[in-house]
Amino acid sequence: MAEGWYVAAGSAARGPWSAEITPERAGWGYSSLRVLELAPGGSRSFATGEDEMVVLPLSGGCTVTCGGERFELVGRSSVFSRVSDFAYLPRDAEATVASRDGGRFALPAARATRALPPRYGPAENVPVELRGAGGCSRQVNNFCSADAFEADKLIAVEVLTPAGNWSSFPPHKHDEQRPGEAELEEIYYFEVTPTHRLAHGTPGMAYQRVYGSPGRPIDVLEEVRTGDAVLIPHGWHGPSMAVPGYDLYYLNVMAGPAAERAWLICEDPAHAWVRQTWATLDVDPRLPLTSAVEKRR
Numbered sequence: 001m002a003e004g005w006y007v008a009a010g011s012a013a014r015g016p017w018s019a020e021i022t023p024e025r026a027g028w029g030y031s032s033l034r035v036l037e038l039a040p041g042g043s044r045s046f047a048t049g050e051d052e053m054v055v056l057p058l059s060g061g062c063t064v065t066c067g068g069e070r071f072e073l074v075g076r077s078s079v080f081s082r083v084s085d086f087a088y089l090p091r092d093a094e095a096t097v098a099s100r101d102g103g104r105f106a107l108p109a110a111r112a113t114r115a116l117p118p119r120y121g122p123a124e125n126v127p128v129e130l131r132g133a134g135g136c137s138r139q140v141n142n143f144c145s146a147d148a149f150e151a152d153k154l155i156a157v158e159v160l161t162p163a164g165n166w167s168s169f170p171p172h173k174h175d176e177q178r179p180g181e182a183e184l185e186e187i188y189y190f191e192v193t194p195t196h197r198l199a200h201g202t203p204g205m206a207y208q209r210v211y212g213s214p215g216r217p218i219d220v221l222e223e224v225r226t227g228d229a230v231l232i233p234h235g236w237h238g239p240s241m242a243v244p245g246y247d248l249y250y251l252n253v254m255a256g257p258a259a260e261r262a263w264l265i266c267e268d269p270a271h272a273w274v275r276q277t278w279a280t281l282d283v284d285p286r287l288p289l290t291s292a293v294e295k296r297r
Contacts, residue, residue: 005210005220009227016044018104019229021187023111026231030153030255031185033229034107036097038062043098052112052154053089054121054144056251058191060103066095066118074123075103079158079249080193082294083141085123088151090115106189108144110154110255121149123292130283131167136274137284138167146261155184155254155263161242162286163195168238170272172265173213175234177257182264184256186232188240190224191249204246210237236268247289 007021014020019035026032032051035058036044055064057075064071064087071087089095091112097105127148129140141158142148161167177183192204208230210220218235222228242248254263267275
């Protein structure tokens with residue numbers, strides 16, 4: 001079953017996109033992700049259609065034009081160097097992304113009902129949260145979370161996990177619409193980087209686990225590398241495991257049918273007890289891995 005939910009780097013390339021995961025490709029109704037790679041001086045124009053989108057630099061900066069607005073995104077050298085600024089694009093709009101020096105840009109998206117205005121999101125306004133403790137410590141950049149930035153359906157955050165740590169733990173799910181839980185489809189997009197110069201460019205790896213809840217089977221345990229994605233239609237997901245020697249980044253893209261845009265989760269009761277052990281542990285001192293200021297590695 002993992003073959004349907006694991007998307008290897010390059011396997012979802014289509015047209016101008018180095019990755020295009022639409023609701024139709026995923027077999028669901030709301031969440032999507034595109035990755036755009038531009039050569040120096042390159043540009044790409046496109047229609048948002050039914051989707052609201054965010055242009056999020058993964059590496060490099062760009063100019064985004066949409067609906068008579070023009071946004072200059074400073075971007076970053078990599079996802080491990082700083083928190084990035086971003087641009088919001090509404091549904092039913094025409095947009096262009098252009099980059100003087102080239103780069104890679106993620107476009108997390110969701111099928112939307114309302115057409116909100118295009119907007120700029122400064123890096124300095126992105127709430128950075130440190131979650132967990134000890135070996136479960138991680139950093140969350142809440143650039144498009146429900147309480148940090150207005151959108152119609154889209155929820156998107158970045159998570160950075162130091163080498164050797166486990167995040168998305170205890171495992172949790174959000175596949176039912178009920179008190180305390182929201183129905184949200186989710187995409188995990190991964191990047192991995194070595195923490196030491198001795199790696200000499202060796203491609204890093206990490207691991208992602210997804211497993212079923214009663215009556216809804218799913219079984220994924222994948223080795224993931226830069227550019228890979230894992231789709232989560234339902235079920236418990238976690239841990240996301242950063243192996244020793246390699247820091248892990250993932251972009252979470254979520255959306256669902258509920259009228260209220262909310263990120264509400266239910267933790268697996270078999271493992272929720274782990275959270276109680278954090279009271280005696282400190283947050284990993286390596287965190288935060290990034291800030292709104294460029295961090296050289």
